[in-house]
Amino acid sequence: MTLIMGLVTGMIFGALLQQAQVLRFEKQVGAMRLIDMTIVKFMLSAIIVGSIGIHLLADLGMVSFAPRGLSFGLQVVGGLLFGIGWAFLGYCPGTSIGALAEGRYHVIWPILGMLLGGVVFVFLYPWIQAHLRPLGDFGALSVSNLLGVSHWLVIAAIAVGAFFLFRFFEKKGL
Amino acid sequence: MSVQKWYKPYLLGALAGLLLTASVGIAGQFLGTSTTFPRAATWIIDMVGINLEHLEFYQVHGGSLTGAAFPDWQLLFVIGIGVGAFLAARLSGTFKLESLPPMWVERFGDRLGLRIVHSMVGGVLVMVGARMAGGCPSGHGISGVSQLGVSSMLALSMFFVGGIITARLLYQGGKS
Numbered sequence: 001m002t003l004i005m006g007l008v009t010g011m012i013f014g015a016l017l018q019q020a021q022v023l024r025f026e027k028q029v030g031a032m033r034l035i036d037m038t039i040v041k042f043m044l045s046a047i048i049v050g051s052i053g054i055h056l057l058a059d060l061g062m063v064s065f066a067p068r069g070l071s072f073g074l075q076v077v078g079g080l081l082f083g084i085g086w087a088f089l090g091y092c093p094g095t096s097i098g099a100l101a102e103g104r105y106h107v108i109w110p111i112l113g114m115l116l117g118g119v120v121f122v123f124l125y126p127w128i129q130a131h132l133r134p135l136g137d138f139g140a141l142s143v144s145n146l147l148g149v150s151h152w153l154v155i156a157a158i159a160v161g162a163f164f165l166f167r168f169f170e171k172k173g174l
Numbered sequence: 175m176s177v178q179k180w181y182k183p184y185l186l187g188a189l190a191g192l193l194l195t196a197s198v199g200i201a202g203q204f205l206g207t208s209t210t211f212p213r214a215a216t217w218i219i220d221m222v223g224i225n226l227e228h229l230e231f232y233q234v235h236g237g238s239l240t241g242a243a244f245p246d247w248q249l250l251f252v253i254g255i256g257v258g259a260f261l262a263a264r265l266s267g268t269f270k271l272e273s274l275p276p277m278w279v280e281r282f283g284d285r286l287g288l289r290i291v292h293s294m295v296g297g298v299l300v301m302v303g304a305r306m307a308g309g310c311p312s313g314h315g316i317s318g319v320s321q322l323g324v325s326s327m328l329a330l331s332m333f334f335v336g337g338i339i340t341a342r343l344l345y346q347g348g349k350s
Contacts (some may be wrong), residue, residue: 002201002203002246002247003245003246003247003250004250005197005200005201005203005247006201006203006246006247006248006249006250006251006254007250007251007253007254007257008254009193009196009197009201009203009205009251009254010250010251010252010253010254010255010256010257010258011254011255011257011258011261012193012254012258013190013193013205013251013254013255013258014254014255014256014257014258014259014260014262015258015259015261015262016186016187016189016190016193016258017186017190017255017259018258018259018262018263018266018268019182019186019262019266020182020183020186020187021178021182021183022183023259025275025276025277025278026275026276026277029275029277029278029341029345030277031334031337032334032337032338032340032341033338033341033342033345034338038178038183039183039311041183041184041187042183042184042186042187042190043187043311043315043316044187045183045184045185045186045187045188045190045191046187046188046190046191046194046316046320047191047315047316047319047320048188048191049187049188049189049190049191049192049194049195050190050191050192050194050195050316050317050320051191051319051320051321051322052191053191053192053194053195053196053198053199053320054194054195054198054199054320054321056195057195057198057199062199063198063199063202065198065204065321066321067318067321067322067323067324067325067326068308068309068314068318068321068323068325068326069308069325070323070324070325070328071325072328074306074307074308074325075307075308075325075328075329075332076328076332077303077306077307078302078303078304078305078306078307078308078329078332079303079307079328079329079330079331079332079333079335079336080303080332080335080336081299081300081302081303081306081336082299082300082303082304082307082310082329082332082333082336083303083332083333083334083335083336083337083338083339083340084296084299084303084336084337084339084340085295085296085297085298085299085300085301085303086296086300086333086336086337086340087296087336087337087338087340087341087344088292088293088295088296088299088340088344089292089293089296089297089300090275090277090278092300092304092310092311092312093207093208093210093211093300093301093304093310093312094207094208094252094255094310094311094312095311097207097252097253097255097256097259098255098256098258098259099259100256101255101256101257101258101259101260101263102259102260102262102263102268102269102270103263103269103270103271103272104270104271104272104275105271105272105273106272106273106274106275106289109289109290109293109294109297110293110296110297110300111297112293112294112297113293113294113295113296113297113298113300113301114211114297114298114300114301115211115214115215115218115297115301116215116294116297116298116301117211117297117298117299117300117301117302118211118212118213118214118215118216118301118305119212119215119216119219120298120301120302121212121231121301121302121305121306122212122215122216122226122229122231123229123231124302124306125229125230125231125234126230126231128306132306138324140323140325141323141324141325142321142322142323142324143322143323143324143327144322146324151322154322155322166184170180
């Protein structure tokens with residue numbers, strides 16, 4: 001049952017990504033070149049609705065979750081490495097599979113590259129855990145806990161920020 | 175190809191947010207994809223008969239970071255992305271075979287070898303970076319930021335900082 005739900009969730013997500021055109025190389029590199037903000041619009045819209053949805057479920061006591069652990073070493077170094085590679089590929093892990101499915105078969109090379117990266121990570125894993133994780137390791141920490149405010153205030157702030165960003169994108173035709 | 179309606183990325187993104195909510199509420203699963211790549215890589219290595227089980231990575235969380243975890247929710251989710259994208263592309267007439275990305279060719283020329291080099295370098299950086307940071311634009315970006323995680327906001331910011339700087343270096347002088 002878990003597997004079937006994974007498949008169905010993936011199919012809906014894949015269809016949404018495809019229809020929003022965020023699977024395309026041009027949209028991904030376009031965002032990094034600051035000439036087409038389609039993927040940012042998609043992501044921020046998903047974040048606003050998703051954060052409202054899951055916090056509503058949490059407040060109703062239906063689910064509980066904790067954010068992923070915060071480590072400055074892991075997220076700053078890992079995030080930057082990801083970003084550098086992302087500009088070379090024009091795809092991220094999720095969109096690569098979708099792009100292959102919409103016929104852009106050149107994405108087979110980035111997919112192979114990422115599989116190779118998976119192997120490299122296996123070998124680097126002990127070093128990363130020993131030397132990078134301890135740098136600024138704070139465990140699971142949410143912005144609302146950090147600031148000591150309601151999660152709804154944080155979500156509202158993100159939504160307002162996104163609204164002005166969206167308005168700027170539409171004005172500039174990005 | 176018709177021009178994309180301006181509201182489409184917003185509307186479809188909002189639907190992805192609803193999908194995340196439903197997935198968390200019904201299946202208890204946050205959307206994410208990158209863990210499946212090292213799992214698939216180790217699965218393939220096992221298939222070709224190379225034994226790496228002495229490595230620390232294979233012992234973490236009872237081996238759940240390796241191909242031993244297959245089949246799991248996330249593997250089916252990743253396969254589902256392919257199936258869903260394929261169906262949507264065929265039904266909307268936007269399926270298109272492409273041997274190299276046009277924007278890349280415009281900058282670097284019709285050079286498959288160079289594209290493969292970019293893909294290997296970029297692929298290793300992307301996957302090592304994603305697994306090091308603990309997620310990719312779906313796991314950290316959409317799922318993690320929705321949970322208001324400081325780690326996810328930091329990672330997502332770094333994705334774009336690294337991406338914007340590198341894209342500027344790669345594509346400077348290119349047509350915008």
